[in-house]
Amino acid sequence: MDINRCIGCRSCEVACKRVHEGKGHMNVHFSGDHASVPVFCHHCEDATCTMACFSGALYKDGEKTAFALDKCTGCGLCRLACPFGVVWTNKLAHKCDLCAGRDIPACVQTCPANALTTDYDKTLKRARSRAVLAAAHGGRR
């Protein structure tokens, strides 16, 4: 996403929640008066959530980190393994799956400022490859 464009309207949060029956995967945080940033799954290349999942319910499917409902036992290890805290568990885990089954993710479609995109360019790739480490180094997303 392009941080500079976020206007803090929270439409993405609402859209995500609506599409996923009340269980949303996006949170918009406000930092004082000057900035609003949405926090969501980065689909990390070295996805730590997939490393912690013992049943194989979380796995890498190309660029995205995918989730198979039938293998999840709701153990909660993935929630603890996400450095960004964007995996939720409630009897079953759920996280952003790029709206599998829809043409484009609901948040991307909804954002009025066109701040969200599913194009992964070079900088994004670099950021996602060491998502945790690169975060503070100014890797643009």
Added chain:
Amino acid sequence: MKSFLFPEFQVFRDENLCDQCRGCERQCAFGTHRYDETQDRMISDDFKCAGCQRCVIFCPKGAITIRPTPSSYRPNANWSREKIEDLKRQAETGGVILTGCGNDKPFRIYWDHIVLNASQVTNPSIDPLREPMELRTFLGSKPDFIDLKVDGDHVDIDTRIGPNLMIEAPILFSAMSYGAISYNAFNALARAACSSGTFFNTGEGGLPREMREEFGRCAIVQVASGRFGIDAEYLNCAAAVEIKVGQGAKPGIGGHLPGEKVSQSVASTRMIPAGADAISPAPHHDIYSIEDLSMLIHALKEATNYEKPISVKIAAVHNFAAIASGIVRAGADIIAIDGLRGGTGAAPKAIRDNVGIPIELAISSLDRRLRDEGIRNRCSIIAAGGTRCSADVIKAIALGADAVYIGTAALVAMGCNLCQKCYTGKCNWGICTQDPRLSGRLNTDIAAMRLSNLLAAWSHEIKEMLGGMGINALESLRGNRDHLRGVGLYEWELDVLGIKGAGE
């Protein structure tokens, strides 16, 4: 290609009882049930269901019923639903139809036409709870005569007696290989055999090294045509060695173990690469005549220092009695005969259903032939193939067998419901699978307890029936056909069985 087949089973779910616990989804390896998050309900795919009843038994609310699909075709005594659908299946795939378990076709079951005697008035019956009863059986070659040396009170046997196996009841666990069944199931059979004073047969799959020390003494190891897992240590750790020439479920062809079921552990025990199909060739590569068999029998006796009885297992087919007679003369100590109803993990359906003869006729035919030739004492007969209860066991003994092998019965005791999908490797009861997730379901302690219970229950029933006949030792019943009568049989059947009709 569009499939024209109906599902074999139908799943009925009472949605009022179901609380979407997903237990059925997790239990079924065939993937029949799945949880739909949007509708918050369980959805079942009838086409995938094998009818093993696992989900039905483990549903906490009893919300599921699984029934065979009734035939929707016009009633046709000749073209049954099974015949129609197997044919379409072959038209769709061009392949051989595989199946598991034993012959399920309505051939006459002779056990159900034979009745036992009971004592009244002239020959008092014996109460097994108050008087000692002997079911102990010795399997092996018996000498033609016994020379005794009497020295005052001391009696010595002068004749050299060949090696014999001692079992506490005339029931042994049939050959089910590790590979066809899971490690846990195999282990449970071994444990129950050792604790109940009987033996288990390793089948073609060998005996894993870690089991040899503890369970070797109760094992009959098998030398099959594929020669899987055979080395000198394997032969010598066991109590007896069995040469498998054929089996009742698929006479004339060798064993089949699909590659999906050859895990790393199975592969190392069998000494083959993992994932490779384990197909035993039909004839042994070095046995093409009875003389060749004699050479192999003697080679095994040499390898085991003449300390273990050598058994030969053949399928009961036409004229098998002549072959068996030859085998006895070739030096075998035990002959195991496997009848039409024998089970298997994988076999072509056409062969399982059409090849072989019923074991009841086979036992009688063999016992009488060997007695007529005067060589009955040189071997023991173990009958296999479709023994379902203790009454079948006792009838088998009365017809002439020394003991009985149970295969299907042992698996049913552990949980099997004969869904006949063993060859897929997806046994939900954890019995006929190598998938560690599924085989872990079969708790070895509990399964061994079930098997021991089965043996104890049948032994007790046999004692009751013997007592009822006025006999207190199984040896008195062996081959004693006068204690049997036939009901609803043709004259030729009575002749072959060697028994009279009831009332005669």
Added chain:
Amino acid sequence: MIRVDASKCLGCYSCSNVCPNKFITREETEDRRTIHFARCSEECDLCVEFCPAKALTLVPLDLECEEPSVSFELVPCKICGAKYATEPMLQRVEASLPQELQKDTSGLAWIRICPVCRRDLEAERAAKQLVLGRSRKSL
């Protein structure tokens, strides 16, 4: 019935979620999580199958022995103090991730922080970037 190896149990939610008969129950207060295994003769094996730590085994039913229970003190978050996980679960996550990923560039061992604070931290990081970016532009 179920036997639990308390040294292996992680205190996660698997067995209690998976048990169709609700013989395994979870009780959570602010400070502790207790998992109770009621006497069950079901032998359905699901809990054994789905335990991430392979801590459970089935044994023949024994009416005499007491029903096992495992209890864990919940570990507090290093930043906000909220109790969010059991120690064995955190150790399991630490064991499944390679060393380099367990600390972020500021040296923070993020596993020991609760997901809420993690989101806040990530938000702060992103906001800082944003602000820096804006200030660079205006130069």
